[in-house]
Amino acid sequence: MLDSVPLITITGQEVQTLFKRRPSLRQLQVAQGVIDGSNRERLEKFSPSEDKSNGVGAVEAAMLSLSVEDESKGKETEKAILSLSEAAERIDPSHFAACLDEVLNEGWFHPEAQMLELINYYGNVLSHVSFQWVTMFEEYPLSKLIDVPISLIPNPVYQKSIDFINTLPFDTLPAFVLWSSDLILTEWPRVVKVEQRNSNKSKVATFVVLAMALRTQPDALTLVLTNMKERPTYQGQDKLPLIIWMMAQASQGDLSAGLFSWVQTLLPLVANECCSSHSIDLILQFVEMILSSNPEARAVLLNKPLRHGVRLLPHCFFEMLVRLTFPAPSARVESTQRFEAIYPLLKEVALAPDITANALKQIFTFSLKLAGGQGNPALANEATAIAISVLTQNVDCFKQWDVLYKENLEASVALLNKLVDEWKDHSLKLSSSSSDTLTVKHAINSFRMKNEKAITESVANPSLYKEADQSCKLISRRLSRGIGIAPLTAMVIAAAGGAVVAGAAHALIYLARSKKSS
Secondary structure: OOOOOOOOOOOOHHHHHHHHOOOOOHHHHHOOOOOOOHHHHHHOOOOOOOEEEEOOOOOOOHHOOOOOOOOOOEEEEEOOOHHHHHHHOOOHHHHHHHHHHHHHOOOOOOHHHHHHHHHHHHHHOOOEOOHHHHHHHHHHHHOOOOOOHHHEHHHHHHHHHHHHHHHHOOHHHHHHHEEEHHHHHOOOOOOOOOOOOOOOHHHHHHHHHHHHHHHOHHHHHHHOHHHHHHHHHOOHHHHHHHHHHHHHHHHHHHHHHHHHHHHHHHHHHHHHHOOOOOHHHHHHHHHHHHHHHHOOOHHHHHHOOOOOOOOOOOOOHHHHHHHHHHHOOHOOOOOOOHHHHHHHHHHHHHHHOOHHHHHHHHHHHHHHHHHHOOOOOOHHHHHHHHHHHHHHOOOOOOHHHHOOOOHHHHHHHHHHHHHOOHHHHHHHHHOOHHHHHHHHHHHHHHHHHHHHHHHHEEEEEEHEEEEEHHHHHHHHHHHHHHOOHHHHHHHHHHHHHHHHHHHHHHHHHHHHHHHHHO
């Protein structure tokens, strides 16, 4: 499915080397004597700032919980319940900016360590914050989760953070996405725990920076989708809420990245019946948000139908979508109506302009096969409509039809009958040039030869061949009448244009003569 996508393949060992056990820039500098004690103290202090929350405000206290550590006694005590936004308000934007500038100046040679420095900063200021991770992702709707934690970070701090991330080499980010999501998923049951110093502080800070990285560079996620699907850490429906949250963050930066991730990763889970109704609901929530959150979503997706050289909705995934949207009447489920609602726009994306001839042939192949489906009129009708749409986009698909004609006879009959009934709607596209007309005519003549041979030899289904032959004769006659119409129309237009030009010339001559005589 993704074999043709230039994905980044990162092994677990490489991720570990890049992030898990690499010392931070500050640790390297302290070890080298670059930072003395006074500088270390300065880097660990944070001044309070006014509330400049980036977004909709604080998440309700029930969503987050905070455990406060009494360092003097060396044990944890529950002292208060605070929100992440209250902790984030303590970040001084000017101090934050100065620290990141210092990291950039002194650590330009070590981009992975620079990313860890950003996490360390957030880790210190959010050191008292801890999430009930699984509960948060399982019990709160995606519409609320999508703004966590970005909406809680002061806007000047957020802007400086993404500016900082944008200065780092892009190759740093895909590895960071895998490392950070691996770390957060250790909070899930049956996931191997990662031994890490200050792990609670690191997870909250990593969660914040991960959201920023995904929004800033969405391809940091799309390029590692295959890695995520193959790694055991991400297996299981209980991981879906976090994975979808990650995709939702990427979609905030680029709608096509969100749809690409949904198609490649989540749609197959529904098509292969690997999901519970709760998981299907979450998967549909996400794609519904992509298609409805932005009034320009249609234009954006149709103008950018490719990702990494691959269609946003390749033919194999489009077939999955068609089957899910038009199941047999007895197989309709609660989610069917929701698929029906999103289908029209996704169909446009699948058939968007600039689609390659090979992709159209593949779409025609599966649509022709579905058009002959028995017991499911809705699916057959939609598949027939898709096939005709593909034929009118590229008449070379008639050659593909010729190859598949006999083994899909019932579908071919339905398609021929549809062409006859809707000839006025499609004739101009099918005969837009003399070469297109000849291609169509050649295919129809080939169909007629197959029909005549089958009827003469009394093969199975003679009535279908006879019905097909009647439609073929009608189409042949209409094509014959249509030859020469397009060139004649062009001649008429040219003649009309010439008359207009000639008339204008005569008018100019008349005006010139009138002016001269006066």
